[in-house]
Every structure is written in C-alpha cells, then in structure tokens.
Amino acid sequence: MTHPLLRAHGIDVRFGGVHALRDVTISVRPGEICGLIGPNGAGKTTLFDVLSGIRRPDAGGIEYAETDITRRSPVWRARHGIRRTFQRQQLFRQLTVADNLVVAQEWRGGPRRGARGHRERAAAVLHACGLDALAGSYAGALPVGQARMVELARALADPPRVLLLDEPASGTTAEERRRLAAVVRHAADEENCAVLLVEHNVAFVMELCSRVVVLDLGRVLAEGTAAEVRADAAVREAYLGSDPGRVLDT
Template structure:
C-alpha cells in the first residue's frame, strides 16, 4: 500500500530524516517508534504533506505523493492525528467532526452526509453524538478521541496516529489501544502508530520500525524488535525486560489481523 524509499529531510545543515525506508501492507498496524528527536513526527509530516522531502520517495498505491499538499494527501485517503488536540472550541463535538467530513471529501457532499459520517466516526471512537455536547466538557481522553474521530471522518484508508496515549491513565491507554484495533477490524483502515508507551503499543501492532537520529535501526515483529540489542541500547533501556515480558504474553495469546499468521 505504501512504499517509503530513501526518504530524507534536511533543515539547513541538520538532517532530521536520513534515507529511511519501509513498506506498509494494506490492513496492517505498523508501530513507528524511537527516542525523542529520532525523526518520527518529521516522517509523519512528510507523509501527510506538511513538509516537502529533501530527497527520496513516498508512494501510495503506485502514485508518488511526496511534496503534495496536505489537502491533496487527505483527498488521496491519508489522515493524521496530532499529539496536542486543537479542536474548534466554539463548535460542538459533532460540528467539529462534521467539519472534518466536509474537508476530507474530494467532492461536494450534503450536510446530511457530513453529519452521517461524523456520527459514524463518533460511534467508532465511543464519543456522544448528541448535537449539544460541547468540546469543553471533554477531558484528556475525550479530546484524544475527538482528534481521532476528526481524522476518521475524512474517510481515510491510511491513518497516521501520533501519540494517541499521551496524558492518559492506564485504563484509558488500554481503551485507546483497543479502539485502534477495532478501527482496523471494523473499517479495514491501515494504521501507522507513533507512540512512546511501548508496553501498550507492542500488544497491538503487527510490525515495528525503529528510528534513531533519523535512521532506521531495526524493523520486524514486536518480539524481534524488543530483543534487538541496538533497540535495547538506544531506546528501551531499563524497561527492556518488562516490555519483552509483555510482548511474550501477547505471543502466547491469540492476536488478530495480518500478524496472527506469523506470530
């Protein structure tokens, strides 16, 4: 579905992303992980059209999308969330999501269709679709869900989820992770997930790509990545044993999705 080849982004003399490459199969959940400053968000911005690559290519379904505008990328079926939700505070929850439905459609749609898509996205993210619910009534978890609902309302085939667990408690993290799995299962949406909460991410993703200083240092199944000496050294550190145990528990269970055939 997506092919990233030699993707590079320079800011003056600083290289934030240095010739990275990976493939993404339709229906996968891919974890993009690494320490702060490793190039994860820059990679998202390049795929989503917020930044123009300095080199390399990003190919979606055989079409080059590197350098296209965010609007064009959205119309091609890619949506993203942001680490810090910034909803329209003067609009209701339903109106916030309906605006995204209008934006994501690569054609004119009716008000009723925009509202239908908004209600569907709210149902997927387990948010109320009552027209009177205000954004100010949502807590941290609710705002994260709203960010996800707005992305889903654009009808994406590929979702870029950027740190969907930040600021949530343990129960909310588990619910958010389950939500991403449900979205893949119910809507067939392919997902790239950037996250720092490794114990939760590793239970959900099919594969991982690990970045450090803008380069890919490892990729593969969660179990293999969690035991990779380089990943342990530069990223997992003292948490490595705990994460490895959590991944082992996942492997002993019954995973679903593409990874079930190989895990």
C-alpha cells in the same frame, strides 16, 4: 503479499546542519497496524510531516497506492484518504464534538448536498468511539484523554485509507487506551485501513502493532515483530543505555 498502500523510500530531511532523517524507508499495508517508536529526537514526527505532505523531503520519495505523491499537498493527501492526528491536539475548540466530525466531511459538499449525511456519519463514528454523550460538548472543554479520542474520531469521520496517529495514547487513562486500541483495530480489520502509529508508550505499541519500526538519530535502527524488536540489543541500548535491570515494555 499485499502491496504497501503507503511507502516512503530513501527519505532525507535536513534542518540546516541537523540531519533529521537519513535514508529512511518505511511502508504500511492495508489492514496492518505498524508502530513507529524511538527515543526523543529520533525523527518520528518529522517523518510524519513528510508522509502527510507538511514537509517535502530533501531526498527520497512517497508512493501511495503505487503512485508517486512526493509533491502532492497535504490537502490532496487528506482528500484522497491519508489522515493524520497530531502530537499537540488540533481540535476546533469552539465547536462541539459532533461539529468537529461534520467539518471533517465538508469538502464532500455543503449544507444543501450533504449536511444530513455528514451528521449521520458523525453520530455513527461517535457511537463507535464511545463518545455519544459528548456530542454536544465543546471540544475545548474536554480533558486530554477524551480530546485524544475525539481527534481520532474526526480522522475516521470521512473514511480513511491510511491513518497516521501521532502519540494518540498520550495523557490517556488505561480504560481510554483500551477503547482507543479497539477503535484502531476495527479500522484496520473491518475497514482495511493502513495504520502507522507513533507512540512513546512502548507497551501500548507492542500489544497493538503487528510490526514495529524503530528510529534512532534519524535512521531505521530495527524492524520486525514486537517480540523481535523487544529482544534487539541495539534497540535496548538506544532506549535504556547500559542498564540491564530495566525492561523495554513497561
């Protein structure tokens, strides 16, 4: 079996007296799409902050390509292929859609070294994401669903090795979710990218992800295939309480 490309082990995070993450271990392999779900306040975004370098854990560590990166900065991680989208959109609102993708590649060289190549790559990614018609539109004028797809496209503009997607389907239509899922599958299958996906739309996660990890109150509650997690009594209790008439995947 392929070694994990990104692995967090024994992660603890405290905010004062609040224990946000407790001994969390999670990994994702090249070509895998892994879902991370859990009720509000479970610690999902905090874990993403740790994985992307925004927050340093109080205990535990992060390995990337079997190298310890626990103390590496967010910039180092991004430049070495760990890319993230955010629960709250972080587009450059005053730039066009195409320029948002060009900016994502600027660290590889300025106008003299790579502007033409950057724009060619941006155009190719926009086409793959079905965004050709929006290339010249200002990012700040886009509705939520289109903005989500542009944020994903920007994460793909400089080819990633790991994608950390924080609620990418939030605010999208059914058609936009289908397109988003197709783009994520292509990144995993064709580009061998490791994908870790946080999402409240459980049906979307269950359909897209080969493996699902459930967080609850800062701990890993369950892990397995979509079918295994859906059938887990502890998971159903965490999400649904004692109501047997509700179903997890709607």
